[in-house]
Amino acid sequence: MPLYTRPHRPNAEPVVRRAALFLLVLASCQRRDAPDGRTAVELPGREAWSLATHPSLPVDGDRLAAMTHRALAATGRFAPLPADSPPGGALAARAAVSVVDARVAPVPGGRVEARVRVRLEFRPALADEGSRLVLEADGNSNDSADLAPAAAAEAALRAVLVALVARLDIASHTDEQLVEDLRSPDKARSNAALEQLAGRRHPAAVSPLLAVLRSGDAEVASRALSALVVLDDPRTARAIVEEAERREFPFFLEALYALGAIGGEDSEAYLFTVESGHADVRARTAAGEALEQARVRARSPRRTGEAR
Numbered sequence: 001m002p003l004y005t006r007p008h009r010p011n012a013e014p015v016v017r018r019a020a021l022f023l024l025v026l027a028s029c030q031r032r033d034a035p036d037g038r039t040a041v042e043l044p045g046r047e048a049w050s051l052a053t054h055p056s057l058p059v060d061g062d063r064l065a066a067m068t069h070r071a072l073a074a075t076g077r078f079a080p081l082p083a084d085s086p087p088g089g090a091l092a093a094r095a096a097v098s099v100v101d102a103r104v105a106p107v108p109g110g111r112v113e114a115r116v117r118v119r120l121e122f123r124p125a126l127a128d129e130g131s132r133l134v135l136e137a138d139g140n141s142n143d144s145a146d147l148a149p150a151a152a153a154e155a156a157l158r159a160v161l162v163a164l165v166a167r168l169d170i171a172s173h174t175d176e177q178l179v180e181d182l183r184s185p186d187k188a189r190s191n192a193a194l195e196q197l198a199g200r201r202h203p204a205a206v207s208p209l210l211a212v213l214r215s216g217d218a219e220v221a222s223r224a225l226s227a228l229v230v231l232d233d234p235r236t237a238r239a240i241v242e243e244a245e246r247r248e249f250p251f252f253l254e255a256l257y258a259l260g261a262i263g264g265e266d267s268e269a270y271l272f273t274v275e276s277g278h279a280d281v282r283a284r285t286a287a288g289e290a291l292e293q294a295r296v297r298a299r300s301p302r303r304t305g306e307a308r
Helices: 046-050 061-074 148-170 175-181 187-200 203-215 218-231 234-246 249-262 265-277 281-298 301-307
Strands: 023-028 039-042 078-081 091-107 111-124 133-143
Touching: 046 061, 061 078, 061 148, 091 148, 111 148, 133 148, 148 175, 148 187, 175 187, 175 203, 187 203, 187 218, 203 218, 203 234, 218 234, 218 249, 234 249, 234 265, 249 265, 249 281, 265 281
Parallel strands: 039 078
Antiparallel strands: 023 039, 023 091, 091 111, 111 133
């Protein structure tokens, strides 16, 4: 999920129908722990699940409920309760799941390629808004038309819950511990540490994030780039430029917008150079848009204060 916003360009992206119909997953503090130590989770009733269908997903409410039940149980951390369980006491947690993107396209061989993105919002009861976690994950499937969409949705649900568990596991870690978590072979844990370091806006996060930017694969480098945008330190611009020059064109374009979001003299100088003389019109266009964003940032009260 990008942590910065590109300028709007009409018709530049395919139109995607989105569903923002939330399913509440409630947990009672009287049932906080199941006998095996897992957190008990009460799922919503049948009517609530029926509202979660997406126009591009041939999945009814009952099936989606079963998918979520299985995904929760598969984490080993949650014990889903039947919808008709007697009500408990005060709530222990609130979670909301929404299908925010669904695409199905035919591929050779009579199959379809399905991609589904889900968003999970998780907040302990009585916690302030700052304690809310918002996570997104994609699920993909290449299968027959009657199997692929549901398989992609189930994969996305599993992935977003794995990400949630990773975030909960490291929530209390110090900056030093999070730096160690970045090196974890567990991809979910490493990604969670990356996002947490960026979210804290701690200067100590800059060096490890730059190291990840330089050494990670394209997907990890993209996440590191987004995290550096959140840190908002213009001194990172030169390292981003180096990676932009070294990596494939899609990352190059992403880096241009990141430089526009971060701003600073180095960012503006590079963006001006690309806008003025790059051979690819897409690069010139992106650099121009990003340069305008950087100039707007330079005029903001915060940045003018920093300059003084």
